[in-house]
Amino acid sequence: MRLGRTPLAAGLLIGLVLTAPGVATADPRPTVKQAKAKLERLNNRADKVVDRFNTLNEEYKKARTRHTRLDASYKRKLKTVEDLRADVVGMAVSDYKLGGDVSSWPGMFGNPDPGRTLGALALAGQMQAERAEKLAAFDRENKGLKVERDRAQEALVVADGERDKVEKERAEILDLVKDQKKLLERLGAYNAGNPNSTGTKYTGPASGNARSALQFAFAQTGKPYIYGGTGPRGYDCSGFTQASWRAAGVSLPRTTWQQWAWGANRKVPLDQLQPGDLIFSQGLGHVTMYAGNGNIVHAPQTGDVIKVVKLSAYGKSIAGAIRP
Structure with a gap:
């Protein structure tokens, strides 16, 4: 009797498994209307995510443009500072080579034209002072520019990170939409459009x-x-x-x-x-x-x-x- 009941129990179990919802029965093929409705729901979700991604991407591009501009400006001014510094040092070295220690009394009296030497020294000193002041001004400006450039770099990193977070969500939804596109294609309801379409003529009331x-x-x-x-x-x-x-x-x-x-x-x-x-x-x-x-x-x-x-x-x- 035990042997006879076992197949019956197994058969009942198999029947239950086969009739359990969503286990062994295939989902019914969706209609075009159902497929389009599902696609629209996905698109409503995707619209928001993709638009958020596009917004963050625009912010990223602005941050990148600002950083690039500030970085280029910083490098140009850094080059100017280096050139001015080289000029000041070069002038000091040149003065020393030409007149030795021209500020010393022996150096002055040893020159055939002390008045001319004094005039040249005054002029050189004035030029050195002007260049030194320029150098100091550029140094101050460059420090401020560097701070601004560094802040732009930080903003760029943040914008890039925010964009990457949304990119992951956007990619997931686009994969779902891609599946729906395949479904619509199978149902013959997908409209690929014509990228070269010349459209129609507007005849409405706008002015x-x-x-x-x-x-x-x-x-x-x-x-x-x-x-x-x-x-x-x-x-x-x-x-x-x-x-x-x-x-x-x-x-x-x-x-x-x-x-x-x-x-x-x-x-x-x-x-x-x-x-x-x-x-x-x-x-x-x-x-x-x-x-x-x-x-x-x-x-x-x-x-x-x-x-x-x-x-x-x-x-x-x-x-x-x-x-x-």
């Missing part, structure tokens, strides 16, 4: 530099969304708005957070939107451009292209808008 910005923006439609992209073959959301307004002669900062901060005194109510206004999502993970007639143009997310959609279909909660 002035806003029209120039939107003409550029519409000419980019069909190009792919690319994380960190600043053109011309693809853009991320803030890279796209920056490039569009740059074409209109307006210089925007690089990232969504920086653009929002830049426009702190340029905010406009959503019921007073005008073409060219920038619209920011809650959390500042995304930015779009209002095109007029209820439309926006933007670089949406991985697996999609720069395109024009209805503001009502945007789907993200809105933090506010600014007018460049």
Whole structure:
């Protein structure tokens, strides 16, 4: 009887294992809608991290530029100090060789023209004093410059470290987005876009530099969304708005957070939107451009292209808008 019950128990156990959720049964193949929804959730996370990385990267580049400038200036002034020091020493040595100890009475009386010797000595002394004062001034200035250069070096190290911390998080999220991209490709829902797209013509109601910005923006439609992209073959959301307004002669900062901060005194109510206004999502993970007639143009997310959609279909909660 024991032998007969063992297979039965084993069979029951196997049945339980096979029917245990998530153990032996395969996950159902997600639909296109589910895949896109998951991708959007990942992109919302990634937008914030990548934008934070871009912001820190901009700060790093500024710190590096400042350090490079100060370091070059410090080295130039150091060279000037060395040259002045050499001049002062050289003059002292030259005076000694020409007149021996010309300040001594024997040296003066032994010279055929003592008056001339005194004049030369006075002139040499004056020149030495002037150069010595210059040397002292440059030394003082150089010490201050060195302190500033060293502080810039410290700021550069800190900026580099902060950027590296975010880079790790950014890399992890980009790996997840890459997986979602493969999923969309398998489902036939991935739009690679055309980096050489000439877009469409803007025919909306914008005027002035806003029209120039939107003409550029519409000419980019069909190009792919690319994380960190600043053109011309693809853009991320803030890279796209920056490039569009740059074409209109307006210089925007690089990232969504920086653009929002830049426009702190340029905010406009959503019921007073005008073409060219920038619209920011809650959390500042995304930015779009209002095109007029209820439309926006933007670089949406991985697996999609720069395109024009209805503001009502945007789907993200809105933090506010600014007018460049």
